[in-house]
Amino acid sequence: MTGVPTVIVHRDAELLAQAVAARLITRLVDTQAARGSAHLVLTGGTVGIATLAALAGTAAHDAIDWRALDIWWGDERFLPTGHPERNETGARQALLDHVDVDPARVHPMPGPDSGMTAEEAADAYAVELAKAARPEDHGPVPSFDVLLLGMGPDGHVASLFPGQPAVYEEDRPVVSVHGSPKPPPTRVSLTFPALRAAREVWVVAAGEEKAQAVRMALSDAGPFQVPAAGARGRQRTLFLLDRAAAHKIPPSLGRIASP
Numbered sequence: 001m002t003g004v005p006t007v008i009v010h011r012d013a014e015l016l017a018q019a020v021a022a023r024l025i026t027r028l029v030d031t032q033a034a035r036g037s038a039h040l041v042l043t044g045g046t047v048g049i050a051t052l053a054a055l056a057g058t059a060a061h062d063a064i065d066w067r068a069l070d071i072w073w074g075d076e077r078f079l080p081t082g083h084p085e086r087n088e089t090g091a092r093q094a095l096l097d098h099v100d101v102d103p104a105r106v107h108p109m110p111g112p113d114s115g116m117t118a119e120e121a122a123d124a125y126a127v128e129l130a131k132a133a134r135p136e137d138h139g140p141v142p143s144f145d146v147l148l149l150g151m152g153p154d155g156h157v158a159s160l161f162p163g164q165p166a167v168y169e170e171d172r173p174v175v176s177v178h179g180s181p182k183p184p185p186t187r188v189s190l191t192f193p194a195l196r197a198a199r200e201v202w203v204v205a206a207g208e209e210k211a212q213a214v215r216m217a218l219s220d221a222g223p224f225q226v227p228a229a230g231a232r233g234r235q236r237t238l239f240l241l242d243r244a245a246a247h248k249i250p251p252s253l254g255r256i257a258s259p
């Protein structure tokens, strides 16, 4: 797990989404050039989906080999396929329906229409992740090249909410979540062990309401109290923020890029 995250601040939420999309193109193109394929984990939330829309809106997205990209989700609302509140629905509408992905390499988390409970859906996703893992990966999930995370005002990432059972999970890569403080109440989420298998974790946050959680996540808060404090990649962790979300960061953090 890496040490101190790199913080990059952009003028506003719109530029942040464009900049993260551009960064994603470069990262995925470089990864595919080096290894022929890549694993990307998507997030829900307004900033996460805005990033996908920005990616769809730039012609440069065709530099990515969409047929050689495995797409996963960090969490999912436990709702039927096609439900407007599913993270998958948002991702398909914003991006995936507009690029030539290989359907066999798009891995949505199952919903209740699968006939499974949330627990069974979590177990099924863990099996799918394990099938995609290779011997050189660190554990039962692939070494995700980029794992995107939005962050809530309480510092939650994926569906790992402060003090809830899922933040204490250290063995299973995927769990069900009940009683989520952010509706809907039932979800499926990657756990910290799965998040930390990623080569790079990118926490993307915008807005004044995130500033205190950003400050705590970059200071000495613990991951159970502020889950974003536990979201760290094996090689690199980025906090990609707009100025409003960054304005409470302690000066002690050192130089912050602010294009």
Ligand SMILES: O=C(O)[C@H](O)[C@@H](O)[C@H](O)[C@H](O)COP(=O)(O)O
Residues within 6 Å of the ligand: 043, 044, 045, 046, 047, 048, 075, 076, 077, 087, 149, 150, 151, 152, 156, 157, 158, 159, 182
């Ligand atoms: O299912 C979800 O809701 C997301 O995965 C969640 O983790 C989201 O990314 C954050 O709550 C930030 O959402 P906003 O960007 O909309 O504040």
